Amino acid sequence: xxxxxxxxxxxxxxxxxxxxxxxxxxxxxxxxxxxxxxxxxxxxxxxxxxxxxxxxxxxxxxxxxxxxxxxxxxxxxxxxxxxxxxxxxxxxxxxxxxxxxxxxxxxxxxxxxxxxxxxxxxxxxxxxxxxxxxxxxxxxxxxxxxxxxxxxxxxxxxxxxxxxxxxxxxxxxxxxxxxxxxxxxxxxxxxxxxxxxxxxxxxxxxxxxxxxxxxxxxxxxxxxxxxxxxxxxxxxxxxxxxxxxxxxxxxxxxxxxxxxxxxxxxxxxxxxxxxxxxxxxxxxxxxxxxxxxxxxxxxxxxxxxxxxxxxxxxxxxxxxxxxxxxxxxxxxxxxxxxxxxxxxxxxxxxxxxxxxxxxxxxxxxxxxxxxxxxxxxxxxxxxxxxxxxxxxxxxxxxxxxxxxxxxxxxxxxxxxxxxxxxxxxxxxxxxxxxxxxxxxxxxxxxxxxxxxxxxxxxxxxxxxxxxxxxxxxxxxxxxxxxxxxxxxxxxxxxxxxxxxxxxxxxxxxxxxxxxxxxxxxxxxxxxxxxxxxx
Ligand SMILES: Cc1cc2nc3c(=O)[nH]c(=O)nc-3n(C[C@H](O)[C@H](O)[C@H](O)COP(=O)(O)OP(=O)(O)OC[C@H]3O[C@@H](n4cnc5c(N)ncnc54)[C@H](O)[C@@H]3O)c2cc1C
Numbered sequence: 437x438x439x440x441x442x443x444x445x446x447x448x449x450x451x452x453x454x455x456x457x458x459x460x461x462x463x464x465x466x467x468x469x470x471x472x473x474x475x476x477x478x479x480x481x482x483x484x485x486x487x488x489x490x491x492x493x494x495x496x497x498x499x500x501x502x503x504x505x506x507x508x509x510x511x512x513x514x515x516x517x518x519x520x521x522x523x524x525x526x527x528x529x530x531x532x533x534x535x536x537x538x539x540x541x542x543x544x545x546x547x548x549x550x551x552x553x554x555x556x557x558x559x560x561x562x563x564x565x566x567x568x569x570x571x572x573x574x575x576x577x578x579x580x581x582x583x584x585x586x587x588x589x590x591x592x593x594x595x596x597x598x599x600x601x602x603x604x605x606x607x608x609x610x611x612x613x614x615x616x617x618x619x620x621x622x623x624x625x626x627x628x629x630x631x632x633x634x635x636x637x638x639x640x641x642x643x644x645x646x647x648x649x650x651x652x653x654x655x656x657x658x659x660x661x662x663x664x665x666x667x668x669x670x671x672x673x674x675x676x677x678x679x680x681x682x683x684x685x686x687x688x689x690x691x692x693x694x695x696x697x698x699x700x701x702x703x704x705x706x707x708x709x710x711x712x713x714x715x716x717x718x719x720x721x722x723x724x725x726x727x728x729x730x731x732x733x734x735x736x737x738x739x740x741x742x743x744x745x746x747x748x749x750x751x752x753x754x755x756x757x758x759x760x761x762x763x764x765x766x767x768x769x770x771x772x773x774x775x776x777x778x779x780x781x782x783x784x785x786x787x788x789x790x791x792x793x794x795x796x797x798x799x800x801x802x803x804x805x806x807x808x809x810x811x812x813x814x815x816x817x818x819x820x821x822x823x824x825x826x827x828x829x830x831x832x833x834x835x836x837x838x839x840x841x842x843x844x845x846x847x848x849x850x851x852x853x854x855x856x857x858x859x860x861x862x863x864x865x866x867x868x869x870x871x872x873x874x875x876x877x878x879x880x881x882x883x884x885x886x887x888x889x890x891x892x893x894x895x896x897x898x899x900x901x902x903x904x905x906x907x908x909x910x911x912x913x914x915x916x917x918x919x920x921x922x923x924x925x926x927x928x929x930x931x932x933x934x935x936x937x938x939x940x941x942x943x944x945x946x947x948x949x950x951x952x953x954x955x956x957x958x959x960x961x962x963x964x965x966x967x968x969x970x
Pocket of ligand 1: 770775908
């Protein structure tokens, strides 16, 4: 009976269940004095971040975080690059002699500072007395997922990168086309002696890497640096992880080694003879062949500086609510950082939240929440993407098949179309709790889990500013296929997949308030309530 009661309580207590049940203990593990000491001793002296001044939501950021971070970079001048962050993709490892520069092919991590891939490229170039170049290959696939929302955020972020590169005597090249088609010839034409790139577990990115590797001159080394995860993916775990809890310990035990300060990317001492073609950013944005009906959100300013300001406002204003209100979609309690993390515009979030212990102490779940998720997902995704097969073969989730057979209620089959309007109206980012509920509704409304997954991914990746990211794939698969979740009591339609319903939402937060905000014409009395009874 105790077990049943616990399960019952769990059902209604939190929807990122396994994250948060484990978060506190994981936090304790992460933040025990022993580990704190270990983390700080690994990188020598570390300046304390100033305590955050209280600020009201909506006010301009004071900039204290940026100043503290800049100071931290200064103090970390001598921080060495841990070579475990790097792996060679090519057979050769030696920089080609007599070359004209080192190239950083920017893929996922679209920022200058706090980027281990660029830090390593600069150190390599300095060692070889060579100029430093950065390139980004811009491709717009013909797809409904190619929207103004995503591409304007991307391009405006890159514009900031290009400006910063210019100040630092680094050449920035915007290449139009797929890396596999352009990059090998670009490297040969420019006579680059080595190519450094960052790491992404996404299938498309892995394919790009393979394409480049195949065509790149054999005497040019191609190396990859994991610049996205605190603990490099290949160091955290060499295998497919079954659940977040199985990888958490592996990550936290490596933090003392990898949670080090970033040295600044500095003004490069060697100037390129052949410079990059200047980019007309307005023209580049205007000429993009994207769906402009999915517009840029008002609240999210692209670029690393804006990401830093968002982090500062989180620490100042919302962090104190995170622990208690993170599952309330009406409360401003979340960090709102996912778009900047998705575009690799900053890596400071994990870093700052893990280090500035005085700031996070009011919200113990946050650091482990963030590190575990971002890390764990990168680790599991490379082999798992869209792998429904995996969900099926798993003993506890084989009820997916059952769910398909026993599916009886297929009301509101076109409900997701209405939802797409709702998603668009949430201005580019739906609250995490609502995403879970929403995706599970799609499972109810469609005729198979495959169909549900493909619709959920389509809408998520088209409308969410942070979409087309490993977190999104796992989020949809968690909701619909039970990936990384435990099995639950079997029920029609859902099988053993965790169930969420409208009543649960009513118990958790003020649904009427939420509906008034996002769907005023449709609020409580009308369709939403009817739909929810499905
Ligand atoms: C159906 C569904 C779809 C999702 N799609 C996406 C997506 O496209 N892109 C995306 O980044 N996240 C996605 N998530 C995960 C999660 O909802 C978002 O990361 C979170 O809502 C982002 O808001 P935040 O940055 O304010 O979150 P916070 O709670 O402040 O978390 C900070 C960061 O931690 C990480 N994080 C937190 N919760 C999760 C989680 N459950 N899974 C993975 N990472 C997490 C993210 O990097 C996030 O930015 C999805 C979840 C579900 C259930």
